[in-house]
Amino acid sequence: MAKVTIIGAGAMGSALTVPLIDNGHQVRLWGTELDTEIIEAVRKGQPHPKHKHCIPSQVLTYTVSELEQAATEADLIIMAITSEALGKIFKRVLPYIKPGMIVGTVSKGFEYGVDGDIIILPDLLESLLPLNLRPEVRFVAVGGPCKATELLWRTPTGVTYASKDIQAAQYMRKLLLTNEYRIEVTTDVIGTEACAALKNAYAVGLGMAEGFRQKQGLPFNNTKSALFTYAIREMKSLSLALGGTIHPVYGFPGIGDLEVTGEAGRNRMLGEVIGGGLTASQAIAKMQAEQITVEGYPAIRFGYNLAKQLARDGKLALKEIPLLEGLYNVLYQDAEAFTTMGSVIRKYTS
Amino acid sequence: MAKVTIIGAGAMGSALTVPLIDNGHQVRLWGTELDTEIIEAVRKGQPHPKHKHCIPSQVLTYTVSELEQAATEADLIIMAITSEALGKIFKRVLPYIKPGMIVGTVSKGFEYGVDGDIIILPDLLESLLPLNLRPEVRFVAVGGPCKATELLWRTPTGVTYASKDIQAAQYMRKLLLTNEYRIEVTTDVIGTEACAALKNAYAVGLGMAEGFRQKQGLPFNNTKSALFTYAIREMKSLSLALGGTIHPVYGFPGIGDLEVTGEAGRNRMLGEVIGGGLTASQAIAKMQAEQITVEGYPAIRFGYNLAKQLARDGKLALKEIPLLEGLYNVLYQDAEAFTTMGSVIRKYTS
Known part of the structure; x- marks a missing residue:
């Protein structure tokens, strides 16, 4: 059993709890200040306000002020944040990023790097890490056709996990792979x-x-x-x-x-x-x-x-x-x- | 102006008359015994019974008994026949195939060759040619996303013409290329x-x-x-x-x-x-x-x-x-x- 923290309780963040719970992991879902209503609904056992479906009851939920409890000692952190807010939220997660940790990201988009050039999102995240942590933290980017709601009812799905370190992609794959949520890995981030x-x-x-x-x-x-x-x-x-x-x-x-x-x-x-x-x-x-x-x-x-x-x-x-x-x-x-x-x-x- | 004979007056055969007429060619549409009703309707200026649209009035039409008049001295013959009937109908066209002629085919499928192995349709057509004609006749296969009816109202469309002889593909492309019917060529038949x-x-x-x-x-x-x-x-x-x-x-x-x-x-x-x-x-x-x-x-x-x-x-x-x-x-x-x-x-x- 691994400890997995999902940062962002929107449609995709909440849906990824399904394969993780199916595999018996401890799943911690943290909501940003925009997700307060979502976390409250999930705590009451109500459907998720975004996609109107219930997520597994085993998921541990954390409101915006409970980031420390959510992220401490995680084996895997998954960033499930819109591309515009990704950098800002990742900065708040930084204190809980430890050497050896694997960070997944499901955001899709581009951003501007420090020199004003356009960069891909895993490079944005890496650039925000303190220098001493950069060699110690590995990022895994998620691509492929995956409507979040379909994860909830376990539709047969195929996605790609990409990491410069193939073992990091394989580790994340191992935690999430189910009979229905299928994953290929690549080093082509x-x-x-x-x-x-x-x-x-x-x-x-x-x-x-x-x-x-x-x-x-x-x-x-x-x-x-x-x-x-x-x-x-x-x-x-x-x-x-x-x-x-x-x-x-x-x-x-x-x-x-x-x-x-x-x-x-x-x-x-x-x-x-x-x-x-x-x-x-x-x-x-x-x-x-x-x-x-x-x-x-x-x-x-x-x-x-x-x-x-x-x-x-x-x-x-x-x-x-x-x-x-x-x-x-x-x-x-x-x-x-x-x-x-x-x-x-x-x-x-x- | 080229003389183009279309063998088969079904949906695709009749639709290909549009770019050809738009380019000012003489277009002869020959119907098989299954197309008699179609040819009659077209002759009366009525909509084509298959797709319920009228085809250009300049198209010359030929019934099943008028193959000779339809095919004589054609610069280009286009086989627009279902894959199952393609070989049978092509045998009837053979007497009108002359050295130097280009034969296009829009049929999609496979067939069995003489040794019982599965072959592609241009190879089937070539195998039916008399030996002396084989070096003299060039085939052009048509691939790509093209709903026949959309040719009738000149939807922007992109297709591929493939021929072992790229000049044959380019010749056929030249006859059919319009502002809306766009064609790439390849030697990969x-x-x-x-x-x-x-x-x-x-x-x-x-x-x-x-x-x-x-x-x-x-x-x-x-x-x-x-x-x-x-x-x-x-x-x-x-x-x-x-x-x-x-x-x-x-x-x-x-x-x-x-x-x-x-x-x-x-x-x-x-x-x-x-x-x-x-x-x-x-x-x-x-x-x-x-x-x-x-x-x-x-x-x-x-x-x-x-x-x-x-x-x-x-x-x-x-x-x-x-x-x-x-x-x-x-x-x-x-x-x-x-x-x-x-x-x-x-x-x-x-």
């Missing part, structure tokens, strides 16, 4: 993280094809699958330019996660309303009014700026990413979606 | 054809995940995207074992066509009713009663037997294709779908 962040951006494009259908009253399956193909191709270019490999792109983090993200969810929905006729400005204003955050929106800007950064460093040519550029033009320059996506497909085949 | 045939098989598996949803009242997105990822992985193994490359697998014929086939259509529907609780025997009987043909059903047997043939020749290990084997067990041995697919995912990650 860069490729895994690049896919995890970028698929949200590309899913907005897939949603646009659904929006064209609604607006024009005809299906655009051909267009959607062409964009899907290009999205994978561009993820490959970006992963390679960053120093990653093709393997995560053609596995769970790339193909798999793009498939699930393109089927449903908020990223696709944002694309849908734009494809359906709203300008991006109108769509974003509408979402902000409804207090809906869509990861794909900042991911498109991060991705495009990352591509420009890689081009500046001679690692990528911008003509390798016409779809990402087209998405940037639609989302941040109010370019017309149908014309832009048609032009992307023509660029690829000219 | 084997990989393109393997994907084209196998995606129908794997789409049945994706449909099963949709069926689980209906039966259990919960989504199985994680399962579907894991199966999607494995399908691409197995197409890669099979393409390489056959002597093809990875490129079509990771392009339109593989990723792209699997995406569109998994979204809708009869292959997915077959999987859905089985995932929803019917045994394969029941599902097949039901479809036969309704006179519905599903390409994925024979494709699963062809694919699995092809894998065994490749294993016999030392080119593939059967453990590389657990999903295809699982699909064979469900479709041809009445194995239970949910258990089998769960077991496939475990095999991959054990």
Whole structure:
């Protein structure tokens, strides 16, 4: 039995308790100040307010003031925090990080490093560690198609754990692997993280094809699958330019996660309303009014700026990413979606 | 202006008239004995009975007895015939095949060669040519995500033309390329054809995940995207074992066509009713009663037997294709779908 602390009690943090409890571990779920209502509901045996399902009763719960009790002597800490808040919350966890500890992260996105360049999230976490701890702490990034709620009812699921130290990935895998929650491991952290962040951006494009259908009253399956193909191709270019490999792109983090993200969810929905006729400005204003955050929106800007950064460093040519550029033009320059996506497909085949 | 003869007036044959007419070519559409009603409707300016849309009025139409007039002096002949009938119909076209001619084929599937081994369709066509013509006639295979009806309303579409002679593929591309119908070319005929045939098989598996949803009242997105990822992985193994490359697998014929086939259509529907609780025997009987043909059903047997043939020749290990084997067990041995697919995912990650 291992002691596992999950930092963040949102949908994914709470769902990961299921395989851990199934494997008989001690599971401590800590809620941030935004999760107080969640922790209270779970303590009363009520459904989780986010996904409306109960989590296993064996889970130990901790409110925001109880971080020390939650994190002390953990064998594994899993950061289940949105990408924007990840660094801030990790700083609060730092006092409880001990040499030899393994830290998992399920956040998906990019961040700015100290020099202003865009970096992947495990590198952000590592940069926050005190220098003496850096060689002693190993990070494991989680990628692949995994809707949190489906973990709760034990849907057959396949994900990828990536760590520079394969033994760290294997250790985390051993703690979480069940009959239904299946895990592959890789040392390609860069490729895994690049896919995890970028698929949200590309899913907005897939949603646009659904929006064209609604607006024009005809299906655009051909267009959607062409964009899907290009999205994978561009993820490959970006992963390679960053120093990653093709393997995560053609596995769970790339193909798999793009498939699930393109089927449903908020990223696709944002694309849908734009494809359906709203300008991006109108769509974003509408979402902000409804207090809906869509990861794909900042991911498109991060991705495009990352591509420009890689081009500046001679690692990528911008003509390798016409779809990402087209998405940037639609989302941040109010370019017309149908014309832009048609032009992307023509660029690829000219 | 080129003279292009389309053999077969079904959904795809009739839809390909659109880019050809848009480019100002002379287009001759010949109907088999099964297409008489179609040709009559088109001649009267009525909608095509299959897809209920009108095709361009400039298309010249020919009934089954008018093959000579249809095929004489064609610059390009496009075979748009179901895979089962392809060889039989091509034999009737043979007298009109002249040296230097280019023959395109949009059929997707496998067939048995003269030695009883499974072969790809362009090889079937080539084997039917008189020996003296073989060096003189070039074949172009069409792969990629292309719903026929979407060609009619000029949806942005991307496909792949594959020929051992890249100039033949480029010639056919030049005749058909429009602003909306976009074409990449490759010399990898084997990989393109393997994907084209196998995606129908794997789409049945994706449909099963949709069926689980209906039966259990919960989504199985994680399962579907894991199966999607494995399908691409197995197409890669099979393409390489056959002597093809990875490129079509990771392009339109593989990723792209699997995406569109998994979204809708009869292959997915077959999987859905089985995932929803019917045994394969029941599902097949039901479809036969309704006179519905599903390409994925024979494709699963062809694919699995092809894998065994490749294993016999030392080119593939059967453990590389657990999903295809699982699909064979469900479709041809009445194995239970949910258990089998769960077991496939475990095999991959054990």
